Amino acid sequence: MIRQLFNFKGGVHPPQHKHSSTAQPIRPATLAKQLVLPLHQHIGESAVPIVEVGDHVLKGQKIARAEGYVSASVHASSSGTVVAIEERPIPHPSGLNAQCIVIDTDAEDRWIEHGAPVTPYTEMPASQLRNLIRTSGIVGLGGAGFPSYIKLNPAGCQIDTLILNGVECEPYISCDDMLMRERPEQIIAGAKIMRHALQAKQVLIAIEDNKPEAYAALVDVCAGEDFEVVQVPTLYPQGSEKQLIKVLTDKEVPSNGLPVQIGIVVHNVGTAAAIHNAIDLGKPLTSRIVTITGDGVAEPCNLEVPFGTPMQHLLDQCGGLRNDVDRIIMGGPMMGFAMHSTAIPVVKTTNCILAATKDNVTPPSDVMPCIRCGACADVCPVELLPQQLQWFARAKEFDRAQEYNLFDCIECGCCSYVCPSNIPLVHFYRYAKTEIWSQEREKEKADQARQRHEFRQSRIEREAAEKAARLAKKKAAAQAGGGDKQAAIQAAMARAKAKKHAQGSGPKNTDNLTESQQQQVNKADEMRAKAQQIAESRRAQAQAAMTDKPGNTAKSDSDNQAAKDEKE
Amino acid sequence: MLTAVLALTALAIVFGLLLGFAAVRFKVEGDPLVDQIDAILPQTQCGQCSYPGCRPYAEAIANDGAEINRCPPGGETTIIALADLLGREPIPLDEEVGEEKPKTVAIIREDTCIGCTLCIQACPVDAILGAAKQMHSVIESECTGCELCLEPCPVDCIDMVPVTEDIFHWKWPYPDETAAEAKP
Numbered sequence: 209m210i211r212q213l214f215n216f217k218g219g220v221h222p223p224q225h226k227h228s229s230t231a232q233p234i235r236p237a238t239l240a241k242q243l244v245l246p247l248h249q250h251i252g253e254s255a256v257p258i259v260e261v262g263d264h265v266l267k268g269q270k271i272a273r274a275e276g277y278v279s280a281s282v283h284a285s286s287s288g289t290v291v292a293i294e295e296r297p298i299p300h301p302s303g304l305n306a307q308c309i310v311i312d313t314d315a316e317d318r319w320i321e322h323g324a325p326v327t328p329y330t331e332m333p334a335s336q337l338r339n340l341i342r343t344s345g346i347v348g349l350g351g352a353g354f355p356s357y358i359k360l361n362p363a364g365c366q367i368d369t370l371i372l373n374g375v376e377c378e379p380y381i382s383c384d385d386m387l388m389r390e391r392p393e394q395i396i397a398g399a400k401i402m403r404h405a406l407q408a409k410q411v412l413i414a415i416e417d418n419k420p421e422a423y424a425a426l427v428d429v430c431a432g433e434d435f436e437v438v439q440v441p442t443l444y445p446q447g448s449e450k451q452l453i454k455v456l457t458d459k460e461v462p463s464n465g466l467p468v469q470i471g472i473v474v475h476n477v478g479t480a481a482a483i484h485n486a487i488d489l490g491k492p493l494t495s496r497i498v499t500i501t502g503d504g505v506a507e508p509c510n511l512e513v514p515f516g517t518p519m520q521h522l523l524d525q526c527g528g529l530r531n532d533v534d535r536i537i538m539g540g541p542m543m544g545f546a547m548h549s550t551a552i553p554v555v556k557t558t559n560c561i562l563a564a565t566k567d568n569v570t571p572p573s574d575v576m577p578c579i580r581c582g583a584c585a586d587v588c589p590v591e592l593l594p595q596q597l598q599w600f601a602r603a604k605e606f607d608r609a610q611e612y613n614l615f616d617c618i619e620c621g622c623c624s625y626v627c628p629s630n631i632p633l634v635h636f637y638r639y640a641k642t643e644i645w646s647q648e649r650e651k652e653k654a655d656q657a658r659q660r661h662e663f664r665q666s667r668i669e670r671e672a673a674e675k676a677a678r679l680a681k682k683k684a685a686a687q688a689g690g691g692d693k694q695a696a697i698q699a700a701m702a703r704a705k706a707k708k709h710a711q712g713s714g715p716k717n718t719d720n721l722t723e724s725q726q727q728q729v730n731k732a733d734e735m736r737a738k739a740q741q742i743a744e745s746r747r748a749q750a751q752a753a754m755t756d757k758p759g760n761t762a763k764s765d766s767d768n769q770a771a772k773d774e775k776e
Numbered sequence: 777m778l779t780a781v782l783a784l785t786a787l788a789i790v791f792g793l794l795l796g797f798a799a800v801r802f803k804v805e806g807d808p809l810v811d812q813i814d815a816i817l818p819q820t821q822c823g824q825c826s827y828p829g830c831r832p833y834a835e836a837i838a839n840d841g842a843e844i845n846r847c848p849p850g851g852e853t854t855i856i857a858l859a860d861l862l863g864r865e866p867i868p869l870d871e872e873v874g875e876e877k878p879k880t881v882a883i884i885r886e887d888t889c890i891g892c893t894l895c896i897q898a899c900p901v902d903a904i905l906g907a908a909k910q911m912h913s914v915i916e917s918e919c920t921g922c923e924l925c926l927e928p929c930p931v932d933c934i935d936m937v938p939v940t941e942d943i944f945h946w947k948w949p950y951p952d953e954t955a956a957e958a959k960p
Contacts, residue, residue, distance in 0.1 A: 298943070604856060631953070639947070657901050
């Protein structure tokens with residue numbers, strides 16, 4: 209029975225250029241002296257290093273653990289010594305550095321102890337399988353690098369179809385093609401594991417009709433299995449998840465939704481092979497097949513490359529670069545991005561290294577104004593209005609761009625490809641997307657700052673109010689209690705006097721005084737009287753001053769209090 | 777004639793009561809426009825606009841007709857957003873108030889800090905930690921880069937350091953259309 213296929217709107221037919229790299233079988237790449245393993249090779253949180261500089265590691269040893277839900281572990285891709293954990297250039301459109309673990313290889317390439325698990329996968333619960341896949345560092349090898357274990361979680365949905373994506377629609381790339389030709393049994397073994405984890409009813413393997421050898425190989429291996437290998441007509445960007453689902457099942461994934469919501473899960477064929485290696489053989493993900501191609505290299509081919517190998521090392525194995533190389537692109541010519549140096553390492557998402565000459569990639573003329581021809585809207589596979597989006601992005605009207613569903617854009621590059629004016633449309637969308645994300649982050653930060661500022665304002669006000677209240681209370685107490693205090697002193701003095709009187713305490717030992725002694729006593733009495741007089745007059749003066757300026761002492765009091773408060 | 781007068785009077789009374797009721801029932805507390813403007817401003821509280829904070833500036837824009845181009849930290853994005861909200865024309869940033877600079881955070885040189893607490897008192901978002909005669913330190917994630925702590929520091933131990941770009945915060949640059957891009 210031939211399966212009925214459907215169409216998605218749009219799409220283009222760029223020249224394929226695939227044959228140049230499929231002439232030779234897959235070769236293992238030679239081992240580089242130094243491997244640079246970025247901690248961020250996937251979508252999500254960076255992995256966290258669990259080795260230290262100086263540690264000796266074996267091939268397949270976990271050197272960084274997954275952190276958070278959306279994350280993947282990183283494993284040493286050969287044996288050697290960790291010489292640094294530092295910022296190094298990684299494959300990213302920005303050309304910026306990020307944390308990497310650098311390993312000097314010892315040429316032994318010795319594996320860590322590994323082997324098939326005791327219990328076969330069919331007896332493992334799905335959650336244990338997912339956990340194994342997570343700790344094996346497996347991410348989508350099609351190019352996006354989304355952690356695979358998350359896509360193997362049906363999350364309460366009934367999975368109807370598991371689709372293995374062997375479409376590989378982008379020009380030049382042939383790594384999946386070669387994998388399907390040479391190792392179809394690995395793909396099927398992986399597909400069985402995935403099917404078990406998802407409990408999917410049917411499994412489809414989709415291959416474009418420009419890869420007849422791969423199709424034949426898979427059909428051969430699938431004999432006797434209930435997997436269906438489907439040949440789909442070549443059309444870019446059919447390899448995109450949502451487009452492939454439309455072609456095979458005529459179902460559409462909702463905007464902002466996931467295929468799992470409509471009971472479909474799509475995995476790359478390379479991921480299936482990696483899962484087979486991890487579950488059946490106990491080998492974590494340490495290498496992948498990379499297409500090295502383009503007119504810039506002498507011998508285009510597919511290599512099995514340990515992660516962390518510098519791109520230059522691979523280009524050298526393909527006969528080196530020609531002089532007229534314009535740029536080195538990671539990925540294909542439609543969706544890839546230029547590398548800033550050839551020292552950048554191969555990571556889990558590196559499906560292709562394209563050494564492009566000017567003839568390969570640069571359009572013949574410069575950018576011209578938009579003539580509103582509408583060709584971009586005709587080819588857009590997501591049925592957006594690329595031209596409108598471009599105007600909004602250009603004018604920085606990001607909210608309008610979002611109204612026109614900017615975030616449904618898959619950045620496939622069809623619009624830029626057909627644009628007769630060579631407008632870098634996709635660049636405008638990428639610019640707008642990152643700008644919107646950054647604005648959202650800034651908004652969040654501003655809200656936080658506002659909250660902190662408002663809290664500070666209210667705290668300062670509250671403190672000022674509390675201080676004022678405290679001072680008022682003190683002042684009131686001082687004014688009200690001022691008289692009391694004086695009265696209390698007077699009363700105490702009077703009491704003391706009365707007591708003295710009662711005791712009849714007069715001068716003692718005054719009998720039998722000599723002349724001189726009497727004189728001394730008299731003198732002392734005189735001085736005492738004088739002192740009393742002075743004290744009395746001073747007291748009177750003070751009293752007068754107090755009644756003159758009643759605020760004076762109070763103020764100095766409060767000043768003192770204020771100073772005291774300040775110190776506190 | 778009398779019917780008409782009576783009818784109109786009755787209508788006037790009914791609508792008057794209705795309006796009066798609506799005015800009480802649907803009274804808007806505060807000023808929503810100020811809130812909306814304040815939500816757009818970057819909340820650095822730096823006072824470069826010559827108002828003592830973001831909210832006073834928002835109030836000035838809403839009530840006193842202040843220009844929308846006086847916020848250097850917000851820059852072009854904020855001006856466009858304000859213009860959009862208020863139905864005004866976007867205008868370039870007022871040169872008088874400063875220029876749009878890359879984002880920075882304050883870093884205290886800790887061996888120079890004498891622990892005077894002046895910067896702590898100046899910080900509008902409480903992003904500086906420390907106590908008298910103890911070394912102070914900036915909570916970088918909370919710092920808005922307003923530079924208000926620079927001036928009071930008696931030993932000039934605060935540096936404004938540009939925020940380093942990483943792959944998680946990197947933005948695609950505005951397309952340069954003078955050079956043609958790659959195309960297969």
